[in-house]
Amino acid sequence: MRFALPLVALALAVLPAAAQHTVTPPCPLRLPLSTVFKGDAKFRALVIQAEKENWRQLPLGARTIRAARAMVGTPYVNYSLEVDNRVENPVVNLNGMDCWTYYENALGFARMLRYKPAPYAPQDLLHMVELERYRDGRCTGGYLSRMHHLEEVFANNERRGLATNITPRIPGAQRLSRQIREMTVQWKAYRYLRNNPGLLPQMGRIEAQVSRLPVFHIPKSRVRGIEGYLQDGDICAITCNDNGSYTSHVGLITKINGRAVFTHATSDRDKGRMTIIDRPITDYLYQGSKHAGIVVVRPKDLPPSKFWQTPMATR
Incomplete structure (x- = not known):
């Protein structure tokens, strides 16, 4: 791996001190891999393309756009993260995406290339998505450990140096200034909330906190x-x-x-x-x-x- 040592030196040089302790370990797989990861063939093809074209040496933004361009044409699919009635696990679906999972998948893939060396497995991309979407980078197995509002994702990730x-x-x-209440009002549209209405009071508290964000x-x-x-x-x-x-x-x-x-x-x-x-x-x-x-x-x-x-x- 002739690029390993220079890459480590480069990465450590450009990252601020606040970002040195932000990578939490991946959560255990709580659901079958076939349930939480769709698109193995597309993942392998993306890895081959990224290695062939040396995406790793590009800045993060350019890497992200290379991945995003490679995903153009993927069908739009909503609620792709709602895969169980109660158990929460990071999910990646490369066969169908909504607006949020599209950016997450592209960014997660781009980060993965510099975070660790090849070979890459679906679990590596699941880890990158967990870091981006889950509160403080940790999926606890509970639905509310996932951040459901972009404003909280942005604030939480900025606090963690991401x-x-x-x-x-x-x-x-x-x-x-907004009063956020989408998920507590439309809770029946969300599989986890529909099957666990006892989560609504805490979801209401989360939405109140999001409402107060600057x-x-x-x-x-x-x-x-x-x-x-x-x-x-x-x-x-x-x-x-x-x-x-x-x-x-x-x-x-x-x-x-x-x-x-x-x-x-x-x-x-x-x-x-x-x-x-x-x-x-x-x-x-x-x-x-x-x-x-x-x-x-x-x-x-x-x-x-x-x-x-x-x-x-x-x-």
């Missing part, structure tokens, strides 16, 4: 003027005018010919109900009257795992 919410630093940013956005009237601040691989959440939600959609930014283009998984039938590279984010915002603006979060790489420092012969 990302920076750059929105408040962008000119024109404005603070939003959430800033860039109003859509100002987005064209700030596209230059956006980079490949930035997570871009679409804010809405509904007082019961901060955000209604999420995707990634890819820079094409100087414009910040939105790539996302769309449920729109006229766009094919699949993952696509759409139009510049400014144009996308103006195609929907309910779109209010954007929140932009910039992920960070993980500290390299101990396996980079272990000779191949001993692994």
Whole structure:
């Protein structure tokens, strides 16, 4: 592994001190692997492509967009994480994605390439998704250890050194105020809550905490003027005018010919109900009257795992 030692030195040099202790170990597999991981063939093909094209040496944002582009055309599937009535486990479905799992899968795959050396297994990508989506990076087996609101994911990951919410630093940013109650009101739409209504009081407390978070956005009237601040691989959440939600959609930014283009998984039938590279984010915002603006979060790489420092012969 001739690149192992330089890569460790590089990664440790660029990561801030606060990010050195953020990688929690993966949770035990509580459900069959065939239940929580779909798309083995696509995963293997992605790994082969990433190794052949040396994605590992790219910055995180560029790696994320390479993965996201390779996933374009994947069918849109909602509620893909609802795989059991009670037992919670990180889930990856490369055969069908919604807007949230699309960005998670692309980012998780990109992080995996630098976090540990090959060979890669589905459990490695499940671990990356667990770090991004679960509170403090730990799936406890309970449904409420998963963060169900983007605003909490952004705040929790920033606190752990996994990302920076750059929105408040962008000119024109404005603070939003919302009363979040989507999951406590529409609880019957969620398999776990429908089968465990006793979780609703705690979910209500979580939504009250999310309501109090300091959430800033860039109003859509100002987005064209700030596209230059956006980079490949930035997570871009679409804010809405509904007082019961901060955000209604999420995707990634890819820079094409100087414009910040939105790539996302769309449920729109006229766009094919699949993952696509759409139009510049400014144009996308103006195609929907309910779109209010954007929140932009910039992920960070993980500290390299101990396996980079272990000779191949001993692994």
